[in-house]
Amino acid sequence: MSLPKAIRDVVAVFERLPGIGPKSATRLAFYLLNVPDIFCEEFSDAIGVLKKNIKICKKCFSVADTDLCKVCADKSRNEREICVVDKAIDMLAIERMGVFKGVYHVLGGVINPLEHVGPEDIKIFELLERVRNLETLDKIEVLIATSLTMEGEATALYIKNRIEKLDIEDDMVKITRIGSGLPVGADLEYADEATLSRAMNGRKNM
Numbered sequence: 001m002s003l004p005k006a007i008r009d010v011v012a013v014f015e016r017l018p019g020i021g022p023k024s025a026t027r028l029a030f031y032l033l034n035v036p037d038i039f040c041e042e043f044s045d046a047i048g049v050l051k052k053n054i055k056i057c058k059k060c061f062s063v064a065d066t067d068l069c070k071v072c073a074d075k076s077r078n079e080r081e082i083c084v085v086d087k088a089i090d091m092l093a094i095e096r097m098g099v100f101k102g103v104y105h106v107l108g109g110v111i112n113p114l115e116h117v118g119p120e121d122i123k124i125f126e127l128l129e130r131v132r133n134l135e136t137l138d139k140i141e142v143l144i145a146t147s148l149t150m151e152g153e154a155t156a157l158y159i160k161n162r163i164e165k166l167d168i169e170d171d172m173v174k175i176t177r178i179g180s181g182l183p184v185g186a187d188l189e190y191a192d193e194a195t196l197s198r199a200m201n202g203r204k205n206m
């Protein structure tokens with residue numbers, strides 16, 4: 001049976017979301033047909049202004065309401081401990097545990113030659129600038145928390161090499177990598193809290 005166009009349009013939009021197949025998309029569209037109008041309005045309004053109302057933090061490139069995200073704006077966070085993540089949602093996963101007291105740097109991707117993503121396409125240069133601009137009065141730790149995938153590992157290694165080439169005394173910068181709590185190939189975003197906290201606590205020197 002061919003569906004009315006209005007429904008087909010909504011199904012087509014939902015199908016473009018990750019993890020949503022044709023069946024789920026159709027189910028969602030029919031679900032929306034049966035909810036009060038105000039729900040659909042709120043739903044479309046929230047999505048409509050999402051991109052417009054989101055700012056990118058000037059310091060760490062995470063999502064924010066203003067120029068700085070909540071973490072960067074918090075003076076109690078240790079800015080000499082920088083946790084480098086692939087995506088903002090990974091930062092959220094670590095923040096949820098509530099134990100990390102440093103700051104973050106969101107790369108916005110990992111190096112992936114097959115997808116034509118090179119070091120210049122993600123925020124590596126900005127990370128190097130951040131590290132370089134920190135005064136070397138006290139030790140700096142860069143904890144690289146990209147996923148334990150081939151691309152995540154290659155990105156970690158690249159960052160390590162670049163930081164080592166910075167004109168900073170060797171013993172002032174410690175470069176660490178999240179530990180083996182996470183299964184190889186695992187994505188931070190989907191890790192449960194216990195696993196993630198094992199990975200954070202089990203960090204190793206690179």
Ligand SMILES: [Zn+2]
Binds near residue numbers: 061062068069072073
């Ligand atoms: Zn920030």
